[in-house]
């Protein structure tokens with residue numbers, strides 16, 4: 001193990017690997033330390049939808065910047081993240097229509113390829129979709145999903161080609177500070193002296209914070225995904241749906257399956273220990289999700305259940321990330337708390353974190369609203385992102 005590094009990144013999920021990738025290409029000596037293997041945490045179980053629908057402008061900007069990387073991954077990083085462009089549809093009711101109109105306007109101004117559709121237009125695009133209860137629709141043709149494991153490994157491999165040191169099966173066990181600044185990272189394989197640490201440990205981010213005496217409000221929560229086989233007569237183009245009317249999302253999986261996820265309280269949100277939780281789906285989530293996918297796509301009456309699983313979000317009180325340097329201790333940066341929507345931002349966030357560390361600020365996106373101190377200052381972001 002190297003003895004010193006300019007930066008130690010803790011956590012080899014998509015965020016940590018992307019940060020290491022973009023730091024290394026700027027000539028920074030970076031060590032990426034992962035307690036298991038890359039993408040072994042929530043990243044590897046992500047639905048990995050790459051959408052640009054957000055109400056916070058900064059997140060629209062970072063998701064759009066990331067989309068461009070996914071579309072040109074081969075040139076920017078190398079290799080294929082297996083990005084599948086499907087198109088993404090958001091379905092809402094009467095009450096949501098004015099909000100959706102203003103969000104679409106804002107997203108367009110920021111450069112997102114998005115349009116409002118009427119339910120009839122939706123039906124011409126997706127004839128097998130039941131639109132009887134749908135009032136408003138937005139359509140993002142460029143959206144899709146990627147392979148989160150491939151993406152993360154490619155970031156890590158590129159980082160290594162640019163000089164980064166990668167350590168898998170290496171647990172960070174402690175951090176020592178000197179004169180108010182981080183100084184040494186202790187791991188299961190040795191120590192690394194460094195003036196800068198990036199906490200990209202996802203649901204374990206709170207534990208890493210405690211190593212330097214800071215309290216990060218990250219409450220790991222359990223979320224479930226149910227998988228359905230499409231019947232032979234589901235023939236319309238497979239698109240991703242955020243179905244606000246049913247509190248669910250439907251994501252194609254390859255050519256013959258759908259993943260169903262939800263933001264529903266019954267389906268999700270149990271606070272868990274990320275090292276000890278049930279990875280199986282609960283029996284009651286099967287009928288709940290089957291009812292919803294069959295309501296939206298009646299042809300799915302003939303679908304069959306193909307399994308389910310549960311994974312963990314690194315949830316914060318306002319379901320928004322914690323980004324930036326802690327004021328309590330110099331050199332300790334956070335990139336955690338993505339609360340179930342981080343994957344799509346990882347390419348841009350790696351670039352922006354690298355800039356932030358090197359120049360003190362992220363050039364074209366003001367990320368200060370995600371500052372770690374906001375909870376202490378009582379500033380909670382008020383945006384419910386699906």
Ligand SMILES: Cc1cc2nc3c(=O)[nH]c(=O)nc-3n(C[C@H](O)[C@H](O)[C@H](O)COP(=O)(O)OP(=O)(O)OC[C@H]3O[C@@H](n4cnc5c(N)ncnc54)[C@H](O)[C@@H]3O)c2cc1C
Pocket residue numbers: 010011012013014015016033034035036037038039040041042043044045046047048049050170171172173200201202203204223224225310311312313335336337338339340341342343344345
């Ligand atoms: C079921 C599910 C569906 C999702 N769907 C989407 C989606 O459709 N679109 C989207 O954008 N996002 C989605 N997300 C969220 C997204 O996957 C996460 O926000 C993102 O993967 C977080 O990446 P990360 O790198 O911050 O953290 P993680 O993937 O949690 O990585 C953190 C890493 O840190 C390591 N670590 C922890 N402690 C230590 C230590 N002491 N020493 C060394 N290493 C340590 C862990 O082993 C882990 O590998 C979903 C998440 C889940 C669970």
